[in-house]
Amino acid sequence: MIAAALYFAFACFGVGLLLCMVRLIAGPDSADRILALDTMVINVIALLVLYGIAEGTQIYFEASMLVAMVGFVSTVAYCRFVLRGDIIE
Structure with missing residues (x-):
């Protein structure tokens, strides 16, 4: 039963x-593109966690934490670039 739920979750994500x-690709402005990237x-974090559950190993949970940190920093950097024109003051 858990395998069917995992397959369904993989498909949804x-x-x-x-x-x-x-x-x-088709976003009308940069704000839509930033939200799509975030x-x-x-979704990638969710897929990594699901794959970690499916494989029964913990390494994918650590990888999802790394992706979360990099994703947060990249979202903030991209937003600052759009608002101010440069990332580093």
Whole structure:
């Protein structure tokens, strides 16, 4: 039963990742693209956690934490670049 739930969750987050990629490509302005990238990071984190559950190992949970930190920093940097024109003051 848990395998069916994992497959369903993989499919849902995969579809969500594809829809975010469509928004990233066809977004009307940069704010939509920033939100799409941030949502893609969240979907990748979810996929890593699900894969860690499916494989039964803890290394993917640590990888998801690294992706979360890098995703947060990249979102903040991109937002600062859009608002101010440079990242480092």
